[in-house]
Amino acid sequence: MASESELGRKWDRCLADSAVKLGAGFGLGIVFSVIFFKRKTWPIAFGSGMGLGMAYSNCQHDFQSPYLLHGKFVK
Amino acid sequence: MAARLFPAVKFVIKGSLAGAAVYVAYDQGLLGSGTQGAEALKKAQEALPPAIQEWTSYIGWELPPTPKLDFSPSDSWNKGVQTVMSALSVAPTRACEYTVEGWKYVKDLVK
Numbered sequence: 001m002a003s004e005s006e007l008g009r010k011w012d013r014c015l016a017d018s019a020v021k022l023g024a025g026f027g028l029g030i031v032f033s034v035i036f037f038k039r040k041t042w043p044i045a046f047g048s049g050m051g052l053g054m055a056y057s058n059c060q061h062d063f064q065s066p067y068l069l070h071g072k073f074v075k
Numbered sequence: 076m077a078a079r080l081f082p083a084v085k086f087v088i089k090g091s092l093a094g095a096a097v098y099v100a101y102d103q104g105l106l107g108s109g110t111q112g113a114e115a116l117k118k119a120q121e122a123l124p125p126a127i128q129e130w131t132s133y134i135g136w137e138l139p140p141t142p143k144l145d146f147s148p149s150d151s152w153n154k155g156v157q158t159v160m161s162a163l164s165v166a167p168t169r170a171c172e173y174t175v176e177g178w179k180y181v182k183d184l185v186k
Binding site for chain 1: 089092093096097100105106108109110112113115116117149
């Protein structure tokens with residue numbers, strides 16, 4: 001468990017997660033488009049975009065996790 | 076009364092289908108953290124060849140055996156980055172050497 005390969009592992013996790021979330025968003029977009037929105041295209045794009053956004057947020061949190069400071073607000 | 080009930084029933088059925096799809100996605104860990112997503116992808120990759128095998132034997136098609144991809148894109152990318160960076164790091168020294176040699180060559184020509 002070399003620490004210098006930790007960055008590589010984080011990137012691998014990030015890419016895998018992006019693929020999964022894009023696929024899930026795309027699939028759910030298709031489901032919603034067929035069921036509720038009369039087979040329009042925009043729910044598919046919306047779902048894919050939401051999936052990419054969730055993946056970006058996860059990646060960001062993963063990369064920043066050593067540097068995030070947890071503090072308590074003392075009144 | 077049936078005419079008023081039918082749209083409501085249709086809406087309830089549609090809602091349950093959509094809700095079930097979202098719940099399945101959530102349950103499989105597709106909407107969670109990065110590690111969960113990576114694990115879900117690995118599970119899917121492992122489950123894919125047997126599923127394809129089962130489907131093709133069920134339908135009766137004869138698929139040719141999938142070619143084994145010996146190519147690792149991440150390894151090639153890393154090697155490429157290393158090559159580029161090492162070339163860039165020796166570039167100034169090499170440029171100096173070539174300039175000196177070229178200058179000497181021209182001087183020898185002129186002599």
